Amino acid sequence: MSGGGSSLFSGFRVLGLYSNHVPHALRYHKKHREFYLVTAVGKCFHAYNVNRLGIVAISNSLSDDITCVTADRMLVFTAAGRLISAFARNKEVVMRYHGHKQEVHLLLPLGDQLISADSGGDVIVWDVQGGDIYLRLQFDLNTFEVSAMMHPSTYLNKVLLGSSQGALQLWNIKTSKLLFTFPGWSSGVTVLQQSPAVDVVGIGTAAGRIIIHNIRMDETLMSFTQDWGPVNSLAFRTDGPPIVASGSPQGHIAFWDLERRQLVTQQRHAHSTAVAGATFLHGEPLLVTNGADNAIKVWIFDQEGGGARLLRSRQGHSAPPTTIHHHGSDGKNILSAGQDGTLQSFSIVHERFNKNLGHGSINKRKEQKKKKGLLYEELRLPSITAFSSADARQSDWDGIVACHRGRPAATTWNYQRCTMGIHHLQPPSPCRDAIAMAVDITSCGNFVVIGSSTGRLDVYNLQSGQHRGCYGDDDKAHSGSVRGVATDTLNQLTTSVGSDWLLKFWRFKTRKQEEQLELNAAPASLMLHRDSGMLALALDDFTLLVVDIETRRVVRKFAGHHGNINDMTFSPDGRWLVTAAMDCTIRTWDIPSGCLVDCFLVSMAPVGVSMSPTGDFLATAHVDSLGIYLWTNKSLCGPVGLRPLPADYLPTVETLPGVKADESEKEVTSEEAEDAYRSADQLGAELVTLSLQPESRWKSLLHLDDIKKRNKPVAPPAAPAAAPFFLPTLPGLTPRFTLPTASEEETQSKVLSWGSLSQSSEFSSALESALESRSFDRPVSLLKDCGPAALSVELTCLTSEEGGASHLLLAFILMIDSMLASGRDFELAHAYLALFLKVHLRSLSQDAVAMAALLRLSSRLEARWAELRTSFDQSLCLISYTKSALL
Structure with missing residues (x-):
């Protein structure tokens, strides 16, 4: 049976996406007197104000990923495949430019024209308003492959083109003439940037050279060489000091003094990946950078010696997140552990509340000492595979415990200080092959239970980090690896599952086994809803079991997934169980009725799912995606009819939040069209609409007699003074003048006819x-x-x-x-x-x-x-x- 989309969840927005490998665009708004930053994120772009790095707009989505972005005073231009689009108000497409036969990789706005270059050697000059092709230049890729474009300041209708062969050409786009050819420096040109001085251009090459060249005199003024590979970006400082910044593929930024012709300082590891773009704000000591590590950073130059420090940033995961959980009882923060090894907290309220708890390290003190020697990479811990958090005592001691890939010890983290904790939780007699696999913090926040691959189940005190005991005989709770562990609300019971196909119940204090259940397949994970006492088990045969921890019996069994169940979560009231599997489905099971009530497909397999403690949002993380996607719970906004879905139900694909494509093909050529909202004449059949007339128009209608009596003059009206002229007016609230015609003045008589007396008014007619x-x-x-x-x-x-x-x-x-x-x-x-x-x-x-x-x-x-x-x-x-x- 084929069905529709989700009847329970609808896409809301995506968290943690800020930038990718596409260089950013910077624009200045004269009316707001503020700089705005535009970064590409997949098929759409985001606009931020530089002052606060708050997101101000998200564009409509395109059909392909954006490969280039630029902006002028009015529009934002993007290239996606062979299509170029112009966006107005950072939101909607107002013009599309068709004409390229290969993928467009360079864009340059120049007045009323837009210049684009594709990978096939075509350079096209477009008329921005009409979308017509003004000029088309074709280059041979073997001799001149365009790799950079720039408009030299004060050079009217001139464009400087750089090639991957190393040569440069200066063209007049109005007359389509080649004015001059620069032989180059035996290395491909990667960046062209105008300097504050007229005729002087900064050129970055694939060999790491930075050449400051006078194009009018064809004279090289100076050159520098960075040791980190090709020059990815160049930026000239315009607030006084003659500094040029160069970005590298390693994420380092070098700052060169143009007067002393030497390296002033360097910012190593400004980004964990290549620096995609770097731009100085005009007249300000601020540098804006973005990179493929999903980060936007603003640097300020207020250090001694000309150094820069990080002023503000927006940074998400540079590798896809693997585990997500809501932190706290208000449902406003989501903890996320990614493949990049970092632990981060994303706020659903505003980006300024995001926290980056950093990267785990084997020895924090040694790491701080060796940072200057660049050896701290050796001390970094691998990525987090599982973690548990509690906010009950997070102000007193560490409230997060995490297990790392291939590591026997679990680490603690402090949410309030946004840093790694002081404890490494490891058994007293560790086994060489033991790996921490599962973890759960008690509801009181004092203890943590950690299961390992050797079958150990250990209890630690979070305040001191001391080992408090081990479950089972011979220090083994399971004969195989522990796949999941959970503790109840009152610290009376501990449950654990292992690869030995057993679910065991333990007394928390005595650590003695009370009962065990033999399962039909190996369990992959477990999830306990503490308020209801329902324990959900995901098995390797793609089935789900729900066990009541009071009666120790299986109360529900669900089957329907066709792939490994990656994660699951309960609704706050314990009625629904939401599961995510490798078959790209997210299913909602109704526990009281034992039925599947909602199911939908996503384009990328979900690896993590978490329901908000308030029940308003469902958060998901997906394979090969850096963001965390939020889905609204429709049942909180109105009645939702949930009916049991049949076994052969075929769900449809739901578009991930924040990447919904705009199917409208309407082209609006006016740049200044206002997106004004117009209210309907009538809001609804059961409502009424007022006229918005002044109250004096209708409130005084029933009191006209009193008003006339009050306004009656005491003295008789006096004759007005003779005026040099007068213009007769028509009665009404709006003054309107009238002039009698000559024929009316001649035939006017003082004797009124009966027809004129009985003439009806305009309203009566x-x-x-x-x-x-x-x-x-x-x-x-x-x-x-x-x-x-x-x-x-x-x-x-x-x-x-x-x-x-x-x-x-x-x-x-x-x-x-x-x-x-x-x-x-x-x-x-x-x-x-x-x-x-x-x-x-x-x-x-x-x-x-x-x-x-x-x-x-x-x-x-x-x-x-x-x-x-x-x-x-x-x-x-x-x-x-x-x-x-x-x-």
Whole structure:
């Protein structure tokens, strides 16, 4: 049976993705007076403000991974495969440029043009606004393969191209002429960068040379050589000191003094991988760098001797995470251990709350001493395979214990100090082949139980790090390796599983075995929900068992996965068990009913899963992905119908959060189009919408007599002084002038005819027309333009005694009825109706047709008010409940 996507979870966002190997782009916003950083992350890009490194925008996703990114004052340009896209407001694609036959790897914005180069030797100059090809240059890859591009400052319509063969060419893109060819320096050009001085260009080569060259005189001013391989990036400092920074594939950055022509300082291990891009902020002592290690860093130059220090950074895992768990009871922080050997904490609230607990080391003191000698790599511990955390006593001592790949000792970590702890937990008589495999911290935070590959199950005190005992006879709890361990809430019971196909129950204090269950297959891991006492076991035959630790019996058995079960987690109430397996499915099992209630596929196999203690988010980690993906729990936002899924259910693929592709192909050429939100005319059938008119337009309608009496002048009006000229105006709230025509002035007579006296107003005419067409938008808009006094006159003139007709009264009632039926102009409809009844109630009582219409209108009023009163009562109840909960 084929099914749809997940009915329980929907993608929300991704955590821990900041940068990749694509060099960043820096842009300055004149209105905000702030620098913004643009980095590529897979198929989309992120925009950060440099002041706080807070993410301000995430672009819509493209079909392929972004290979190049650049920006000008208005747009961000990206290259993905052979397609070039222009983004407005850091979000949406407003133009696509088709024309390249090979993958685009270089982009250069130049005024109203965009220059791009692909791997096939084509260089195209585009018209940014129209998307047309202005110029196409074709180069022979054997003689001149374009590897770098730059626009020399003050050189109008000129572009300097560098090649992997070493030569440089200066082109005029307006006349498509080659102006000059520089022979080069016998090494491929990797970087071209404009210096603060006119005509002077910085050139980086594949041999590690940095050449400062005057292109007008064709003269090399100076050159430097870095010992770390090719020059990946160049950046000139513009706030005073003549410094140029060069990045290397090893992650080091060198700073060269252009006056003294020597190396000033170096920043080793600025990134753990190659420095993808480096840029100095204009007029500021700040350097922005990014690398393929998923890090963005801002360096400030305030050290003695011209050195730099790290001012702020955003850094995720440089290798995919393997184990994730929520830390704390608020569900706002996720601990993640990655293949890069680091332990990090990601906040779902804001990136500034992220923590990097660092890389484990064999001897922390020796590492600090040997850092200067670059020998600390030998002291680093391998990646973490399993860890457990508790926040009960984390302010007193270490609250995290981790097992490392191939290591017999477990390490402790301190969450509050963001560093590795002081203890290495190892048995008193360690075995050479013993490896720590499973770990669990007690709910009180005082003890930790660690299982090893030799079958040992040891207890340690977290405060002192002392060994407190071992489970089992002959210091062996299992005849095979321990696959999982868990302790209950009250420290009464310890459960463990091993490769000997046994589930054992131990007394925590006496460490004596109470009971054991023989399993049908070797267990891979276990997970205990302490509040409900339900123990979940993942077996090697892809099945799941749920054991009640009170009765020591298997209460549920689930089968359905077609691959190894990598991780599992319980919902906070213990009702659901969420599992992730190598078959790329994430399944949710309902324990009370024993049924599969939700299942969906993901594009990459999940290796870790963790449900928030508050139940609002599900976090997943995947193979070959550096991020942690959050999924919202739909059941917290509204009713979700969960039904048992059949055994042959075929789930569909859910797109990972944060990488949803934008399927819209609409192209908007206007750069200044505003993404303005426009509210609907009517919000809903059960709601009403106000007219947004000033209160004076409708509140004073029922008190016109009192207002006229109060405003009655005491003295008779005096004749106005003679004015040199006057312009007659039309009545209404908006001043409008009118001029009589010459024919009207000539034929004007003081004797008024009866036709002129009985002439109807514009409102009356519109109301009479609406009675036939049943569309009352025109008379309603005319009434909105009238003030209280003019509106009173219009309503008074609806009767035949005042020049109107009796059918106009019926038309007015039908107009009010249409306003109430549409739900719009709610307060105006009631105010108009109240004044209408006050003026014409005596006449209406003698008209049977009008009274019937009024009765229908009255029933509509009562029904509408009943709906609104129900909504008001529900809202007031919710507010009262929230207040009582807060108090």
